[in-house]
Amino acid sequence: MALSLLLATTAAAEPVYPAPDPDPFYAAPGNLAAHQPGDVLETRILPPLAGFPGATVRLIEFRSTNSRGAPIAATTTVLTPAFQQPGMPLLSYQHFINSLGTGCAVSHLLYSNDVNLSATTPMLNVLLTRGWSIALPDHLGPQFALGAGRLGGQITLDGLRAAKQLPELALQTSPTLLTGYSGGGLATAWAAALQPSYAPELQLAGAAIGGAPMNLVAMAEGLGLEPHPAFGLAMAAAIGLEREYPEQVQISSNLNARGRALRDAMANSCTNEILAIGAGGSAREMTDQASVFNMPEAWSVVEDNSVELYGGAPRIPIFEWHSPTDPLIPLQSIDNTARRWCAAGVRWQMVHVPAIDHLSAAAVGAPAVLAWLEGRVRGEPAPSNC
Template sequence: MTCRGSVVGRIGRFLGVTTGVLLGLFGAVPAGAQPIYPVPDPDPFYAAPPDLAAHAAGDVLAVRAMPPVPAFPGTSVTLVKFRSTNSHGDPIAATTTVLTPFTHVADAPLLSYQHIINGLGTQCAVSHVLYTGDPDKAVREAPALNALLLRGWSIALPDHLGPQFAYGAARLGGQITLDGIRAVRRVPELTLGRSPVTMAGYSGGGMATAWAAALQPTYAPELEIAGAALGGVPMNLETMVRALWTNPHPAFGLAMAAAIGLEREYPERLPISDYLNGRGVAARDAMANGCVNEILGIGAGHSVLDYAASTSLVDDPEAWKVVEDNSLQLFDGVPTMPIFEWHSPTDPLIPVDAIVDTDRRYCAAGVRLHSQLTPSPEHLSAAVLGMPAMVSWLDARFRGEPAPSDC
C-alpha cells in the first residue's frame, strides 16, 4: 500500500472504521502507481557520459554533424550535447540543434529559438522532429526561421524539456536554454564565440525563453544577450491549474501532460500518480511517450474529476509550491536584457492577466519592455501574427539600436 494508504489506515483506526471504507470514500489508489518516465532515447548520443558531474554547466560533451533538413535548405546542421542542470541543481545532459546558413561568417548573429514542444516522449524533441517528415510534428515556424537564416544568422533549437521530458518544468527549460547558448559558442567549428545573441519563443517555447531571460542575471551572468522575444507565455501555472480543475476542456490533455512532466521532475513533492484512479493511470500511461496530437486526443473533453481517485493533493502546500516555483509571475527575479512580449488579448488557453501583471512588474523594475497585442482572438494564430514584429525587434537588437519601451 502507498504512503497515502497507510495514512488512511491510521485515520480509519482512529475513527473506528475500516481502511477499505475510507478508501472507498476518498478513491482507491492503484497499486504501484509510480511516476512514469519516457522510454530512453535509443540513440546513444543523447545518453549522459559517466563523467557528467565533472563538467560545468554549458560544457560541450559531444558534437555531431547531422544530415541536411529539407525544411531548412541551404544550411548545415550540427547537434551539440552539453551539460546542464535540473530543477534540483543536479547535472544533466541536454542537446541543442544548430542551423548554420551556407552564407555564415564568423561571429554572425546567433538566435536561440525555443520551439513549442508539447510532448512527453523523446521522439517529440526538436532534434528528432526536424527529421520526421510528419506534418503534424513539423517546425511550423520554418518559413520565418528560414528568413532569418537568409540574413546569415545561426539558429539554435534546444531540446528544452530535458532528458526526462519534464513538460511543465519551465524553470528547467530556462536553464537548458542558457546552457545551450553557452555550449554552442564553445564549439570551434560553429565560429560563434563572439556572436551577438538573442532568444525567442512562443507558448511553451516562450515559457522557456522567458525563464531564461529572468534567470540569466544569476544563472549565467557572463552571457551577454541582446534581448528576448516571448509570445503567448503561460506566466502562471497555478492559475491555469485552478481554471481547469473541474471543467472539461478540449485541451485538458496538455494540463495532464504538464502534471506528468512535473511529477517526473519533482516525484517526491508532486506525486500525481498516487492520486489517479484506474482511468487516470491508463490515460497517463497512454500519454507517457506521446507528442501533442496523442496527448490532446487522449485528454480531450476530460477534467481532473475524470481521472482522480482523490483530489486531496489540492490541499498539499508542497504540491502547490512546485507549481508556484515554475510560474514566472511569482518569480522575484527580473531580466536585465530588453524584452519584446506579444499575446492575444482574449487568449482562452492562458491567463492573460498574469502576463499583464508580469509586464507591469518588469516595467517597475526598469526593464526595457515592449508589449504588443495581436488582433487574434485565440492562442495559435497569435504566434503567426506576432512573428513579423518579433523579427523586426530582434533585427534591431542585433544592429545595436536602443530597445523601445512601453513602460
C-alpha cells in the first residue's frame, strides 16, 4: 500500500503544519469554546469577482469541531446573486481543494484564476443567475488536513448553519443542497452521511457527489508501493492525516531525508503543485523502513475517514457521477457504498459520464448535476437506479 510505509509508527516526530494565514481574519478568537457549532464569529465583504459577475462575495468565519471533538474556527465564502430574494436555494459547493497550504483557501483561489475551480464555474454561474446563493467552505479546516473526510463533512454542515444564521443573507428557510467533486466529493459524502447525527436540524434537499474516494484504504491499495503519477496526493493525504491525528498517524518519524524534503516542499502547496512535486514518487523511496508494519492505530484513522466503512447513511436523495474508466479512485468502493445506502432506503442515482480521466469528469458531469439539483428544488421525485 502506498501509505503503509508512510503510516508506520516508530519514535514520534512533530507533524509539519501549514504556515498561518497572514490575514488575522482566519485566526481563531480567544472565546471560541463559548460558541456552538455553526455560530458566526466574523464576516467580511470581499472584492467583486470577474468570474462571478454581479455576485456579492462574503467571507464568514464560524465555529466548527475537529476530529477530536474540540472547537475550531473555520471559514466559508458565500456568493449571493445581484438580485437576491429571501428563501431562494442555497448550494454548498465543496471544491476539490486537495491542498496543504493556507494560501489554497477557496477565498484566495477565487482571486487566483484557479484552473480546477473553473471546471464548475459555468454551473455555479447558472445557479447564481437563477437566484441561488453558493457557499464554498474551506472544508480541510484551519490546518488543511487533507484526507480527514469526517472533518470536512462537519465543516461543511457548520458552514451551512452559519450561512443560515446571517439575517442579511435571508437563507433561513432556503432549500439547501450539497455538491462536490473528488476531494470535495469526499467532504460532500461525509456531510450527507453525518447530517442525521451531527446537524439533524438542517433540512437538506439532496447531495450530488462526484468522483469521490469513498474508501481511502482501497485508494491506498490501488496506488501501491511502486512509482505512481499521483503519488503526491497519497503523500499529501498522509501529511494531512498526521496533522489532524498526530498521536495516531506519525509519518514524519518514518521518512528518510528524501521523504522529509518532499514533505517540506509540499507542506504549503496547492493541488497542482502537490501533483507536480510528487509525480512518479513512491513510498519505498521516502522511508528507511523495509517492510510493512502492523499499524492498527494509524490504519484505524484511515478506515474512520472512509465513507464506505461508515455505518450510517444519508436521509436525502443522492446523485453520484464518475467516469467508468477513472484510474485514480476505487470504483468498487462507490458500488459498495451505493448498495449499502440503497439498502438503507436512500434514493441513489448513479451516472457514468463519458470522460477518460478523473479531472475532466467534473466538467462533463456538470450539466446533469445542474438538472438534478434543480429537480430537487422543484420538488420532483428523486430518480433512483438502486
